[in-house]
Amino acid sequence: MSLRSAPGGVESDTKTTESVLRTEDLAVHFGGIKAVDGISIALEPGRIAGILGPNGSGKSTLLGAVTRLTKVTRGTMFFEGTEYSKVRPEKVARLGIGRTFQTVRLLDDLTVFENVQLGFDLISGSRMRRRTAADRDAERGAVETALRRAGLTDRGKLRPGQLSYGLQRRVEIARAVVMSPKLLILDEPTAGMNKFEREEISKLLLDLRGEGLTQLVVEHDVQMMVETCDHLFAMNSGKLIAEGTPQDVVRDSAVREAYLGRRDDDARDS
Template sequence: MNVLSVQSVSVSYGGVHALSEVSLDVEQGQLVGLIGPNGAGKTTFVDAVTGLVTARGRMKLDGQDLTGLPPHARARRGLARTFQSSELFEDLTVAENLQITADRPSWWRALGETLGRRVSPNSAAAQALSALGLEDLAHASAHQLSQGQRKLVGVARALAAGPRVVCLDEPAAGLDTAESAELGRRLRAIADDGTSLLLIDHDMSLVMGICDHVVVLEFGKVIASGPPAQVRTDPAVITAYLGASAVQPTAASRQHGGTPSADGPSKVVTTTPEPS
């Protein structure tokens, strides 16, 4: 079942087409990666889905049309996101930063109680902290955090709202290799627990290692879509990241019998695409 369905979304700035007819689906509990070279339109796509830029096309969350709704209305329906720059309330603690999104106005709580779903905001914040392994930082002030910790708190804050889908814009930026691997393990667990995730990141090991499905953008258009193993060997993807010469059989490969297959480039091309 598709939780988020985006069909033929386009964004233009004057004569510049930032996105052209981009379609993407995220299923219940699925972790979908959105990758592409710098300037491919990845953040613009998330901005369009969350209502921060004007876009053409159709967007649905749990079957309900989001098209034309302002950002706060989309958030209330269960669509959350993080940003490349983690904007936290510097004078608040980590727990208090999460509490802001976990808390609901009185009318919201009244509705939840009427429907028999009473969830403590404090509990939601605590669960989000636990999901990202941030319990020890709960009482630390935001201004004391490292850049990597700030990124993790941004993810936890999005989770504290209890969303149906979270769009993550480069959450591994500022993390070292071990921290990125740990983040991947936790994101995979969050998805397996039922929260759908759309992940943008330049860490190819992270994206290819944890995602169920990967979509690749170049110049605002989808050039590949499928399981990680399929996408990483797609000639169009290799060309987008490494250049056309990367998928051309070399003279040496021809001498050793390397020839292009029906599926694309010569089998001697095994390089995993990395961002520039």
């Protein structure tokens, strides 16, 4: 994973041939607000990349852009080497990109199994055609596998409201996983969780990485990101300010200033 040159950002070479996701000079402007301003990243397969940054740095807007839910002002995006900058949002999942959102988005009038099943239906289009017995068997098998991967094997018949917040997050991850994504994007998957729940989600993400699933995670819990991610990008004011190993990024002076609001030398003098 690496950055290419971006206006006002940092520079290094980018290995495009190995990229699952690659963006070039990506920008999202809302009037005079430059929420994302010249972001160029590349994600290598089978690894967990994280995006750090203070509130308002543009992290979630970047995720919205790469999943085509947010209109891009300029720049290009590639998935497995193919440009998809103008692909309709509803077709992004069929490319192989799955995601979860900041807030839980489950239907409480459906069971856990049925909520996860919605993800399979989106990819297969099974609700739009007459299904055979083989189709139904394949669907059930896919949903059961996703539940198992998310640690929810014995909770398929429950309603989301009967689950803890941490388990509801797992249902969302299972719903994304059932779509067999090549890239899983997670927007603050541990927000609002206690320490035990965060550790369980971290373990789940590492297990999915062990199965070869590439992931891009936005999270405010710096310690969780350091322990979970293989590589970190740091953003501030819509720009990339650092990237590298988690340990290097959290020690970076620009990152510390973005979070603390002062430079390291100012901190030492205070």
